[in-house]
Amino acid sequence: MNGQTVHFDRNAPVGIFDSGVGGLTVMRQIRRLLPQEHLIYLGDTARVPYGTKSPETVIRYATRCAQTLTVRGIKLLVVACNTASAYALDALRAALPVPIIGVVEPGAQAAVRSTHSGKIGVIGTPGTVRSGAYERAIRQLAPDARVFLQACPLFVPLAEEGWVRGDVPFLAANRYLGRLKQRQVDTLVLGCTHYPLLRGVIGKVMGPDVSLVDSARETARETRRILSAAGLIRNNGRPGKNLFLVTDNPNTFSGTGARFWGHPLEHVEWVDLNP
Amino acid sequence: MNGQTVHFDRNAPVGIFDSGVGGLTVMRQIRRLLPQEHLIYLGDTARVPYGTKSPETVIRYATRCAQTLTVRGIKLLVVACNTASAYALDALRAALPVPIIGVVEPGAQAAVRSTHSGKIGVIGTPGTVRSGAYERAIRQLAPDARVFLQACPLFVPLAEEGWVRGDVPFLAANRYLGRLKQRQVDTLVLGCTHYPLLRGVIGKVMGPDVSLVDSARETARETRRILSAAGLIRNNGRPGKNLFLVTDNPNTFSGTGARFWGHPLEHVEWVDLNP
Numbered sequence: 001m002n003g004q005t006v007h008f009d010r011n012a013p014v015g016i017f018d019s020g021v022g023g024l025t026v027m028r029q030i031r032r033l034l035p036q037e038h039l040i041y042l043g044d045t046a047r048v049p050y051g052t053k054s055p056e057t058v059i060r061y062a063t064r065c066a067q068t069l070t071v072r073g074i075k076l077l078v079v080a081c082n083t084a085s086a087y088a089l090d091a092l093r094a095a096l097p098v099p100i101i102g103v104v105e106p107g108a109q110a111a112v113r114s115t116h117s118g119k120i121g122v123i124g125t126p127g128t129v130r131s132g133a134y135e136r137a138i139r140q141l142a143p144d145a146r147v148f149l150q151a152c153p154l155f156v157p158l159a160e161e162g163w164v165r166g167d168v169p170f171l172a173a174n175r176y177l178g179r180l181k182q183r184q185v186d187t188l189v190l191g192c193t194h195y196p197l198l199r200g201v202i203g204k205v206m207g208p209d210v211s212l213v214d215s216a217r218e219t220a221r222e223t224r225r226i227l228s229a230a231g232l233i234r235n236n237g238r239p240g241k242n243l244f245l246v247t248d249n250p251n252t253f254s255g256t257g258a259r260f261w262g263h264p265l266e267h268v269e270w271v272d273l274n275p
Numbered sequence: 276m277n278g279q280t281v282h283f284d285r286n287a288p289v290g291i292f293d294s295g296v297g298g299l300t301v302m303r304q305i306r307r308l309l310p311q312e313h314l315i316y317l318g319d320t321a322r323v324p325y326g327t328k329s330p331e332t333v334i335r336y337a338t339r340c341a342q343t344l345t346v347r348g349i350k351l352l353v354v355a356c357n358t359a360s361a362y363a364l365d366a367l368r369a370a371l372p373v374p375i376i377g378v379v380e381p382g383a384q385a386a387v388r389s390t391h392s393g394k395i396g397v398i399g400t401p402g403t404v405r406s407g408a409y410e411r412a413i414r415q416l417a418p419d420a421r422v423f424l425q426a427c428p429l430f431v432p433l434a435e436e437g438w439v440r441g442d443v444p445f446l447a448a449n450r451y452l453g454r455l456k457q458r459q460v461d462t463l464v465l466g467c468t469h470y471p472l473l474r475g476v477i478g479k480v481m482g483p484d485v486s487l488v489d490s491a492r493e494t495a496r497e498t499r500r501i502l503s504a505a506g507l508i509r510n511n512g513r514p515g516k517n518l519f520l521v522t523d524n525p526n527t528f529s530g531t532g533a534r535f536w537g538h539p540l541e542h543v544e545w546v547d548l549n550p
Binding site (some may be wrong): 154 | 323327328331332443444522549
């Protein structure tokens with residue numbers, strides 16, 4: 001928070017960003033827990049995905065997204081993208097005067113609470129896996145934990161295509177997850193906001209004894225904790241509003257996004273991050 | 276060409292751009308046919324893919340790529356990306372003072388030459404399919420042709436992941452291509468530069484009686500024709516040089532790109548399109 005003392009208005013919105021539609025699974029959990037908050041979501045759909053891009057590029061994009069939300073007067077920023085959380089959180093915290101929550105730490109906490117054997121699997125984009133962020137976060141909480149990582153690059157396009165059941169996603173999951181099954185992990189972190197849509201096939205491959213950890217719920221709880229601790233919960237009895245900003249065509253976002261958000265998306269506006 | 280008269284140097288390089296690595300399949304064919312040309316390739320890897328993005332965004336990105344190559348003094352520009360060719364060719368031709376070749380027209384010409392029944396299938400990204408560019412180009416050459424289009428969004432990530440053989444790509448191809456088989460097309464245009472890597476499974480699904488048209492070869496022939504007609508073929512007996520520019524990390528590009536280029540990639544440099 002850069003050493004400054006900044007006072008926030010409890011009626012100010014919470015800002016949430018992701019590379020595309022995936023972060024809507026996080027926003028959905030936040031909306032469920034905090035029905036009175038105003039929420040502004042930014043999906044960087046003109047430059048999606050982040051998960052296959054380099055740290056430098058992800059940091060550059062994440063910073064522009066965070067700035068765009070900050071100038072709208074948000075009281076808290078949720079980085080609802082695992083790759084951006086893994087690579088850019090320190091840079092964002094150094095640069096911006098708002099409290100910032102990523103999805104990696106809440107996911108790591110939930111995994112450590114869930115595991116009995118201490119063997120934890122983490123699946124994510126190539127970027128998230130390469131960053132080592134989950135491994136660091138888990139071992140800070142549980143130094144003896146053994147963490148096994150696996151990148152699953154096809155899961156994002158499968159989820160966006162809506163192929164979340166049937167033989168293609170099942171065989172892909174089987175191929176990606178074989179090594180983690182062999183390692184007998186008892187907990188698997190779904191380290192990408194798209195993956196909860198594939199929970200069915202992932203659970204089928206891993207079997208009933210493996211707990212699947214979805215960072216979205218944990219991140220929503222962390223959001224409530226931080227707002228509450230700061231006295232910034234909005235509770236004036238009226239439901240909060242949702243606003244969606246995207247960097248590419250709003251109509252495409254509304255179409256794909258509805259699957260992630262669970263209802264049709266209204267109030268989707270285009271913003272330019274490279275004016 | 277904007278009405279200007281511009282004189283080009285036959286020793287100037289040919290510029291080629293794509294959203295990422297896919298256009299290397301086109302550059303490879305150009306290198307094969309024109310061993311003495313200097314070639315500069317630009318892969319917009321920081322913003323890849325284009326195929327799922329809107330026309331406005333693709334035109335904006337394609338224009339920046341084309342400008343970046345034009346200032347390096349190219350004598351000809353090859354738009355080695357189907358989505359950019361489908362959406363942006365007119366805008367680029369209006370804006371830039373170099374001759375410009377896309378991949379759609381050469382692909383359409385090859386399809387019309389190949390078909391006997393007049394029933395032509397075209398597969399591509401959602402953007403290429405939505406644009407209607409192949410249908411227009413084919414029907415201009417063969418007004419009675421019947422054109423059947425199919426978007427195959429998972430083919431690009433499958434090719435980039437290197438999953439080009441085995442059950443996952445086969446089942447995906449089966450699902451995407453079923454309708455085109457029912458229509459009994461006798462020719463199928465691989466309307467995305469990534470798809471030649473999946474030629475094996477696509478051919479297996481479509482069967483031996485369907486000709487697969489790969490725009491890359493056709494585009495290389497068109498490049499030679501245009502340079503030759505303009506007296507701009509470089510033929511001083513020495514082999515041409517290759518230079519690769521990318522907007523994201525050069526190392527990642529070298530890794531994935533080698534599969535598309537057929538050899539290890541040397542001379543890969545980073546460029547910033549948003550200075």
